[in-house]
Amino acid sequence: MSTLLVIFIGFILAFLYSIRNVGRRPKDLPPGPPTLPIIGNLHLLPSTQPHHQFKKWADEYGPVYSLILGTSVMIVLTSDVAIKDLLDKRSNIYSSRPPLYIGQIVSGGWRMLLMEYGDTWRMIRRTVHNHLNIRAAKSFVPYQDLENRQLLLGFLEHPERWDSHLRRYTNSLTTQMVFGFRTTNINDARMHQLFDGFAEFAEILESVPARMVDVFPWLRFLPEALLPVKRRARKLHVKESELYLSHWLTIKDKVLREVANPCICLDLVKSQKEEGFSDGLASYISGSLLEAGSDTTYSILIGFVQAMILFPEVARTAQAELDQVCANRLPTLDDERDMQYIRGCVKETMRWMPTAIVGVPHACIRDDEYMGWRIPKGAGMMWNVWGIHYDEQKFSRPEIFDPLRYADDFQSAAEATLNSDSTKRDHFIFGAGRRVCQGMHIADRSLFLAVSRLLWAFDFQAPIDVYGNKVLPNPSQLTDGFIVKPKEFDAKIVPRSEKKAEMVREEWAKVTDKLDEEGQWKHIPEELLLKMRLS
Template sequence: MLYILAVGCCVLLLAKVVLSRLRAPLPPGPKGTLWHGNLHQLPWVEPWKVFTEWTKSYGPLIYLHAYGRNILIVHGFGPAADLMDKRALLYARRPKWSMAALTGRSQNIAFMDHNERQRKARALMQSALNPRAQREWGPVLEAETTKLIQNLVISPEDYKRHVKWYLASFINRFTFGFEIDDAHQKMADELSAHTQQALRPGRWVVDIVPALIYLPEWLPGMGFKRWASEAKAKFNSFVDVPFQAIKRSVMSGSDDRCMVANMLREIMQGESKFDEPALISAASSIYTAATDTTAAILLNFLLLITTHPEVQQKAYAEIREIVGSDRLPHLADQASLPYINAVMKEVHRFNPVTPMIPRSPVQDDNYNDYRIPQDTWVMFNIWSIAHDSTLYADPDVFRPERHFASSKAEPEMDPREFTFGFGKRICPGSALANAQIYLVISTILSVFEVRPPLNDEGREEMPPIAYTSTFVSFPKPFSCRFVPRNNGLAQQLALMI
């Protein structure tokens, strides 16, 4: 009997060894240490650029181990499309951020698992924000954009605050139907900072040891839970207070018109395939999706147009020819302004606002003869795709003309094919984002010449083109001047206030 048992153990051990050798290897990557893995090799300043350099040594798939988890960096449009589009269900899940859950972001569709509530919330957002719904949000967007330009006429030096106010004001009017005030804007800024802090890699011990999430706040070392609890309370209040106010209004029979009110009426009358939890997730997610990322794109536009006056001249010449100089561009003009659309595409490409997109496979996967273990943090390097010289000639040059066909070549890839994401988690508000970015770009250029700041000697000094290394990448602080054009639009807008 002992003999048979010993033979059986040997057979099992041999089978395990054989299977481990037959199993596909992990992708290549820098060699780490026994205790810390690759922790000390991880780059913190513009990591997407460092990882792109690493592809010269390791290829498009780079495997790392840090913070107790497998990490895979994926480069190239082909591999990204293969995994996120062709294997969409397998890569539809976000990695688990313990701090995102603790701060109340777990019901935001950007961080939710790919479950029924997330699918309903996405579908709801798509139905509310798609081009067919433009009759609902288009007039609000044009009115709020006009207000932005008026604020820039009055106090151009506060342009960053005006951009943030504009985005928050539009989203709140569209979603909840109310005007914002200084207190609301201050809380929105605070919540945005909380989100950026919660997602910062390596900042929180609970992201390294997720089991800590279950320990009580009063224990030593649990300060992160107290911080997260306060952040969660503020976030829930930010979303719940206006939602409940709209709900009470709808139940009282009001005819309020906004996304939440319209959807609530359909849900209460049994005429909707959606439900209230999905609507709450959609309402809270719209603000997150449409403020930080869009602000980063608009500020990037201002930086790039300031430093590329020749592009600005061509853009304004097109506006003057097609729209004229006696009114602001409208949403209906977009199809007639190809150069403005090319500028918008190039702003997306030059510095993608989310340089890396995280996903996590729901089961083990094999790709290109390499093994990708379940729950790996798979980081798709979007910046690397946007600067791939096989897709874009001279990728480090800001040149909108690349998006036009010529006698020598077809237009280069529209970067929005990947900057808005892939597969099951592609941005559901891309139609609104495109319309909003177009409208701001075209209206600013129709009213102002955006110029570099003046130095102490009174000469123009170009601001440096530099970006933050945060989850949403913003231009680093810079200055520019808004000089009204001599077409009289600035004066007309000032008189309308």
């Protein structure tokens, strides 16, 4: 036998020995579905709507189970207690991210959402904290009030474009907070590029090819001709970078010339001077905030509109509360303490139609143990949002939209997240541990204003077909990706009365003198000018 043949055989034997356990579940890991050699549970993962299968496995194997995905391990948490114990209490070792190779190509390694835990991530977190904490969030109320008034006018004048008005509302609020300018038109090209690009990013990240590269890392070395998802990811990165860098360089120039409106990028420019990071990273920091503030709140409000059509008795009860508290004026944030049913509508919307339906996985940075099971270093930690929200033991008849679930829950989203009793948490949309959404205070206010004022002004009805039947949306039909929303549906939106319609017009007229011909602020509200002077 030749020396080369011996070497070749030895290589083959060594390779086979090295992969002998790939795809198998070690006995000390949490239980899970049966595996196959090499691929583990990959063949069992659904390509669409995975949340249903993840809940079925939780019902069968328990609230903490494992999936073996080729060379990697995914621990799935479908328990509020487990999330508190691991992602919150042990956040020092559960705050990183899995590699997500294709997602990093799309992001250029700069997207905060996917960034591994480390010095850069902590620096970014510190930079944005001062603008997103509960005290700072109050200063953005003038932005929220203005955008909400235009939202109401849009629903009144062009109710058939209600979806677009919700997009503009959430996007413009975020462009003001991050960059200091308003998005005034529902046809704004940059707004549509943002939403379309983020939807494609979410779809790519959850695609089968992207998963395969993460579980079999050697696939990343394949040329793009054999792995077209790499080409698609690179093309999307180019588009994203163009948009985000344009926003960033524009506001950076204004900040340096001292003509910028109050916004988060004021501090980001200062941080760039101190830390010396690139314009590319800065553009993705600000762009990531734009994504988070625009897309998630928009998707939540789509779910709210759908719920009001499917559960008209809820809308009527909410409107009765609104009429009792503020029949002849717009609801304000000061009314929140007197509108517990409306608060319940906001919380129930996030439970009933969670947008971050299976979350973005955390990663364990060292070996750990929980309930007698080993959690290996590098394991992904999925918090199964939909599975918890639809746990029949936690929420009776979870498919029913019922704001009374929160009749005695007076917590804000932040208070519920930090509650030491994990069973008192209202929902899990905003994440957990050190990865929890810093903008939840702002989201809480934006959602309360939208829900309360839309119900105050409008009725939400199902359209009628040619046979006289109601055309009801199907809440189980969702878009794909890690951020989801109901698939497109029609809604009939009408003012509750002509008096309400006239009041909507009057309320918009009260603020138009504060805007220039392009719809931008002539004079920034005093609360925000004070914030600028103190920052």
